Amino acid sequence: MPRKRNAHRSPDMPTLADVARLAGVSEITASRVVRVQGPIADSTRARVLTAIAELGYIPNRAAGSLASAGSTLMSVLLPSLSNIVFPDVLRGIHTALTETAFQPVIGVTDYDPLIEERILVSFLAWQPAAVILAGLHHTPTARRHLEHGRFRVAELMDIDGEPVDIAVGMSHRQAGYETGKHLIQRGYRRFGYARHNVTTDDRASARYEGLCSALQEAGLSLVAEHCYPDASSTRAGRDALAILLAAHPDLDVVVFPNDDMAMGGIFHCMHAGIAVKEKLGIFGFNGLDIGQAMPMPLSTILSKRFLIGKTAAEKLLESRERPAEKTIINTGFDIIEGATA
Amino acid sequence: MPRKRNAHRSPDMPTLADVARLAGVSEITASRVVRVQGPIADSTRARVLTAIAELGYIPNRAAGSLASAGSTLMSVLLPSLSNIVFPDVLRGIHTALTETAFQPVIGVTDYDPLIEERILVSFLAWQPAAVILAGLHHTPTARRHLEHGRFRVAELMDIDGEPVDIAVGMSHRQAGYETGKHLIQRGYRRFGYARHNVTTDDRASARYEGLCSALQEAGLSLVAEHCYPDASSTRAGRDALAILLAAHPDLDVVVFPNDDMAMGGIFHCMHAGIAVKEKLGIFGFNGLDIGQAMPMPLSTILSKRFLIGKTAAEKLLESRERPAEKTIINTGFDIIEGATA
DNA sequence: GCCTTTTATGGTAGCGCTGTCATAAATCTT
DNA sequence: AAGATTTATGACAGCGCTACCATAAAAGGC
Structure with missing residues (x-):
């Protein structure tokens, strides 16, 4: 027995x-x-x-998944949780998933495609119903898994490229380009750029390139740039601007890869007694709440992070099967004129 | 056949x-x-x-989980993702879980114990190895599940109470109390408080109570308080302070439930030409990076969010079995004197 | 009233893996 | 050298659920 x-x-x-x-x-x-x-x-x-x-x-969902060869898990791979941008995306995803049976499993890739690949494979072991990741750039192995898996795939933030299944986001190249056009039209000519050390942040790079090409079209070019030797933060923006201005006091506008750093730039100006906008324009990216609550609202571009997450999750839920047609959803962006450029 | x-x-x-x-x-x-x-x-x-x-x-992890009656998932239930606080906690958890086989599954409760209970039950269907949640207050049903489940439990942020298994955090009551003591010692006497509408944020309430008892000990009491009719944000802080001061121009210090709102308070002062600290003290909570990068660093209390998440996850990994002894880990807090109070 | 369709339910056989026990070979004791 | 221990491997059942088929009863069509 x-x-x-x-x-x-x-x-x-x-x-x-x-x-x-x-x-x-x-x-x-x-x-x-x-x-x-x-x-x-x-x-x-x-x-x-x-x-x-x-x-x-x-x-017992393990038994259910095993018997039905599918789960109600949705794998979410994000580059970072260090600023509010990706939590906003996650919040959008979570909002779309509330009241459904799906649950997000999250992983953080640190902007590293190899880590992304490793986490992806470990997530696939759960036979997720869908995979959400950031950007269109993945390792060949990851891309192969994404293409051949029996699950939906959404690639967020970026739409400049060929998605596996669904892409939801905006053109960062265009955002950078529009930033340049906007600032040139406002009379700025001597551009500075303050970057951070995450070289694998493809979106920041695309915006940078877009900015450069707008300048080039106008017969201009970046006067100076400085790369802060650490991750993005308000402190990074403040210090980077100080260094930029020390070497190039004649800059009339500085573009930052995001609002956090741009806020740091404004703080430097406040500290150094520099008249923001009149003496030096400051431009960010993201349109964070805090920048808009300042007495002098930050000039920036509003990325629609919550909407991106929510739209992607909703789209994924529409059909369990991957359709023949790839889908690209452009959530667009808004230039916030603000008062700093 | x-x-x-x-x-x-x-x-x-x-x-x-x-x-x-x-x-x-x-x-x-x-x-x-x-x-x-x-x-x-x-x-x-x-x-x-x-x-x-x-x-x-x-x-196939579903098959593995079924056969071994246990999974490598760790359920994480957070109240919110709307500011950086809980993403910081999540980042700490994720850091501790990197290089282990464990994966976090996250749920957002919106500070609602009933939603927490619902999500908890749906997570238990995966037979998680551990459950991480915020605070010590749960519904009776949730508490029963937590007590009788075959998994470790960590309750984060708060240590004022009896944990199910492990509690990692700080005493918010004490933080509020120390805030009061500190400000009184600095000469402030006419206290205002600007709250937000999330009444189920037990930690904010505990800090409020602590503050009140410090005032009471000194023979003082809150001169005024205003409840902003929406969730916490920088804008909320800015507007709330404007309203408070309109009704009570004689306040000499205003305490905010968090740094986001306190930053808004400072922005109101900048806008209205009020000398922060000399004319009006501003005090926050959390010790966010951005507040410290301001020209006038925010006076606040540093909560150790990343450390809390990381410590909790590490503790949970130490032993699969729940020990007889409950553990309380006090990560403490630091008063950041800053320049605004 | 006879045939087709729809509605409601059940029997059975796995899904892919791991716990348990058994076994054989290699190594260590004394 | 005989026994005790450790190391390395395998047979097998079954975890709890659901896909697949089958069946019976009720409802509809002409």
């Missing part, structure tokens, strides 16, 4: 079989009630629901 | 059995190699590893 093998589980952990027995139905019927799937008589459903409540039954 | 039932899975999805066959070993041996568990001869390990690489084998 085979020995019972439940030494490793709680003795009082009810299974579907227990529910079915108590309700006087078969397991499969109880399963249908739990999954709200297939035709069930109202009276039967009520009995099963009562049994579930009585036993405190919690379905 | 039973029909093959693989219509629902990719034909080219290799299983452990395929790996074992190719390596010329049994399934269980291949399994041991994958899990790095039990004694394996070097030559055998090499053969299995080769087979895995050749086939591009990805383990």
Whole structure:
């Protein structure tokens, strides 16, 4: 007689079989009630629901996933959690997933495609219903997995390229370009740029290139740039601007890769007594709430991060199967004129 | 003869059995190699590893979880993602989990215990190895699940209470109290408080109470308070301070529930030409980077969010079994004197 | 009333992996 | 050298659920 093998589980952990027995139905019927799937008589459903409540039954998703070869997990791979940008995206995703059975599993790649690949593979072990990641640039191995997997894929933030399945975001190259055009039109001529050390932030690079090409079209070029030897932060922007101005006091505008750093730039100006806008224009990117609450609202570009996350998750839920057509959704961006450039 | 039932899975999805066959070993041996568990001869390990690489084998975690009645998932329930505080905590958790097999599954409760309960139950369906949540206050049902589950539990942020298993955080009541003591010692007497509308933010309430009791000890009390009718934001702080001062121009210090709102307060002062610190003290909570990068660094309390997340996850990994003793880890807090109070 | 369709339910066989026990070979004791 | 221990491997059942098929009863069509 085979020995019972439940030494490793709680003795009082009810299974579907227990529910079915108590309700006087078969397991499969109880399963249908739990999954709200297939035709069930109202009276039967009520009995099963009562049994579930009585036993405190919690379905075992591992068993469900195994049997159905699919899960309700959605893998989310984000480059960073250090500023509010990706939490905003995650919030959008989470909002779309509320009231659905799907749950986000998150991983942080540190802007490193190899880490992204490693985390992706470990996530695939859960047979996720969908994978969400940032950008269109992945390792060849990652790309292969994404293309051949039995799950939907959304690539967020960026739309300058060929997506695997769905891309939701904006053109960062264009954002950079429009930044340049806007500032030139406002009379700025001597441009500085303050970057940070994350060289794999493809979106920041695209904006930089867009800016440069706008300058070039106008017969201008960057007068100076400085790369802060650390990750992006307000402090980084403040210090970077100080260094830039020390070497090039004649700059009349400085563009920052994001609002955090741009705020730091403004703080430097306040500290050094430099008249922002009149003496030196400051331009950011993201349109963070805090920059707009300043007495002198930051001139910047509003990226629609929450919308990107929410739209992507909603699109993914529309169909379980990957359609023949790739989808690109441009959420666009708004120039916020502000008062600093 | 039973029909093959693989219509629902990719034909080219290799299983452990395929790996074992190719390596010329049994399934269980291949399994041991994958899990790095039990004694394996070097030559055998090499053969299995080769087979895995050749086939591009990805383990099926659903099957693994089912068979072993446990998963490598760690459920993380956070109240909000709207400011950087909880992403910081999440970053700490993620840092501790890197290089381990564990993966965080996140849920957002919106500071609502009922939503927390609902998400908790749906997470338990994955038989997580651990559950991380914020605060010590949960619904009775949630608490029951947490107490009886076969997983570790960490309650973050707050330590004023009885944890289920591990609590990591600081005393918010004490933080509020110290804030009051500090400001009184600096000569402030006419206190204002600007709150936001999230009444279920227990930590903010505890700080408020602590502040009040410090005032009371000194024979003082809050002169005025204003509740901004929306969630916390920089804009909320700015507007709330304007309203407070309109009604009570004689306040000499205003305490905010967090740095975001305090920054808004400073922005109002800048806009209205009020000399911060001399004319009106401003005090926040959290010690955000941006507040410290201002020309006039924000006076605030540094909460150690990253450390809390990291410490909690590390503690959870120490032992799979819940120990008899409950653990409380006080990560403390630092008063940042700053230049605004 | 006979046939088709729809509705409601159940039997059975796995999904891919790991716990448990068993076994054989290698190494260590005394 | 005989026994005790450690190391390396395998057979097998079953984790809890759902896909697949089958069946029976009820409803609809002409």
